[in-house]
Amino acid sequence: MSTRRTDREGTGLSRKGLSSGTVGLLGAVVIGVSCVAPAYTLTAALGPTVAEVGTQLPAIFLVGFIPMLLVALGYRELNSAMPDSGTSFTWATRAFGPWIGWMGGWGLIAATVIVLSNLAAVAVDFFYLLLSQLLGNPAIAELTRNLPLNIATTLVFIALACYISYRGMETTKTVQYVLVTFQLVVLAWFAVAAFVHVADGTAFDATSISADWFNPFAVGSFSAFAAGVSLSIFIYWGWDVTLTMNEETTDPERTPGRAGALTVVVIVLVYLAVALATISFAGVGDGDLGAGNPDNQESIFAVLAGPVMGPFAILMSMAVLSSSAASLQSTFVSPARTLLAMGHYRALPEGYGRISPRHKSPGFATVAAALAAAGFYVLTRLVSENALWDTITALGLMICFYYGITALACVWYFRAQAFTSIRNVAFRFLAPLCGGVILLVMFVKTAVDSMDPGYGSGSELFGVGMVFVLGIGVILLGVVLMLVWSRLNPAFFRQEVITRGAASGR
Numbered sequence: 001m002s003t004r005r006t007d008r009e010g011t012g013l014s015r016k017g018l019s020s021g022t023v024g025l026l027g028a029v030v031i032g033v034s035c036v037a038p039a040y041t042l043t044a045a046l047g048p049t050v051a052e053v054g055t056q057l058p059a060i061f062l063v064g065f066i067p068m069l070l071v072a073l074g075y076r077e078l079n080s081a082m083p084d085s086g087t088s089f090t091w092a093t094r095a096f097g098p099w100i101g102w103m104g105g106w107g108l109i110a111a112t113v114i115v116l117s118n119l120a121a122v123a124v125d126f127f128y129l130l131l132s133q134l135l136g137n138p139a140i141a142e143l144t145r146n147l148p149l150n151i152a153t154t155l156v157f158i159a160l161a162c163y164i165s166y167r168g169m170e171t172t173k174t175v176q177y178v179l180v181t182f183q184l185v186v187l188a189w190f191a192v193a194a195f196v197h198v199a200d201g202t203a204f205d206a207t208s209i210s211a212d213w214f215n216p217f218a219v220g221s222f223s224a225f226a227a228g229v230s231l232s233i234f235i236y237w238g239w240d241v242t243l244t245m246n247e248e249t250t251d252p253e254r255t256p257g258r259a260g261a262l263t264v265v266v267i268v269l270v271y272l273a274v275a276l277a278t279i280s281f282a283g284v285g286d287g288d289l290g291a292g293n294p295d296n297q298e299s300i301f302a303v304l305a306g307p308v309m310g311p312f313a314i315l316m317s318m319a320v321l322s323s324s325a326a327s328l329q330s331t332f333v334s335p336a337r338t339l340l341a342m343g344h345y346r347a348l349p350e351g352y353g354r355i356s357p358r359h360k361s362p363g364f365a366t367v368a369a370a371l372a373a374a375g376f377y378v379l380t381r382l383v384s385e386n387a388l389w390d391t392i393t394a395l396g397l398m399i400c401f402y403y404g405i406t407a408l409a410c411v412w413y414f415r416a417q418a419f420t421s422i423r424n425v426a427f428r429f430l431a432p433l434c435g436g437v438i439l440l441v442m443f444v445k446t447a448v449d450s451m452d453p454g455y456g457s458g459s460e461l462f463g464v465g466m467v468f469v470l471g472i473g474v475i476l477l478g479v480v481l482m483l484v485w486s487r488l489n490p491a492f493f494r495q496e497v498i499t500r501g502a503a504s505g506r
Helices: 025-036 038-081 088-096 098-135 138-145 147-166 169-200 222-236 255-282 300-312 314-331 333-344 363-383 385-393 395-413 422-450 466-488
Strands: none
Touching: 025 038, 025 169, 025 255, 025 314, 025 333, 038 098, 038 169, 038 222, 038 255, 038 300, 038 314, 038 395, 038 422, 088 098, 088 333, 088 395, 098 138, 098 147, 098 314, 098 333, 098 363, 098 385, 098 395, 098 466, 138 147, 147 169, 147 314, 147 363, 169 255, 169 300, 169 314, 222 255, 222 395, 222 422, 255 300, 300 314, 314 333, 333 363, 363 385, 385 395, 385 466, 395 422, 395 466, 422 466
């Protein structure tokens, strides 16, 4: 059971009984990189982003990096004052009150549960692809299209990831060291090999790196720019896992914030290296191996790994599989600990606040997240594959929603301290304000654009794009659940558990 201990300010915040001091700075960064899943994310996002912005891909990656870094700085400040596993939920509750706080927590939970199902699906796709490559039988790769087999295998992947997460941070950390190191080594191998081909004159469409590639103003239109930024924001998502395990890190006031900022920096360096290598080798045209070829956009590494890495191309399939599998496991950390905090503070049934006595992990919440992800995948996959991918596209809305709320919570919570020092102006006011505003603007822009049926798979409901219907629908579902729970158990919403407040002006 959870252990309540009121903090010195009398806010109601307390520890949950998690295993403290089990993750250091390096372990936190490794888990953060794992959750972002660079190998999986790049193979899925490089092609679509190139289709939008062409050679300005590095510029868009840098533009997407800016709000992530600004928000990460705001998260760091909130964590230093209130290290709590509820992160967005807890901090927004303290700054804005229980209603906005509950929705901030819902945004994080909904986004991570949805992406868990997608990560499992991608892991299954590459699992059968890898088997086909190892056994030299292309027919095995097609087994992923067998719906009953696909669903069964996906559920097995989710169950395995849930089991590792249930066993606590020590097991999670050990698994992630191996999987993250492997995928980063393979991505570095790919980048170096691509540049060697360019230097030797054996690249498919050798393209010289230009300063113009780093100029976001060279993008053809604002719509293309916005679409590119929306995609780039998605590829950085996941670094905040370093904050949700703050009650389990060494030096919880400082280590999680540092790990979050370091994770974002490591990821942008990896993305820039691979982006430059890909464009230099393949160009942005629509030729056979071109990064702009629509046929290559679903999985750019599946197309380029062979020409770039030769007989070692199978390592890229293994890297993407390990990346998606590693992220599937580490992504469980965020929703489980947010659910734990919401149960602990009575914003959800108190069962979610239970801790495994043996592993000191949020056992009940971890299993609940796994069941939700499994149920979501089975439902959407049985209804329509388009519904699954449109929901993934709608993730951008939820990411911008809860990141934006949390960044602005930093500004409001520290409002009395904002101008007491240059440091506070930079990190407690300007950085989170700019990051939050950028993300909320992107939320509105994406919501408006996604109302067009042509956005996403092209599916629609009464003339409105399915991406908008699903994205806003999930957020509204949270509103309904919040209202129902507020009637069943109003203590949290009456601020009897967590009180709204602000940092003092000292």
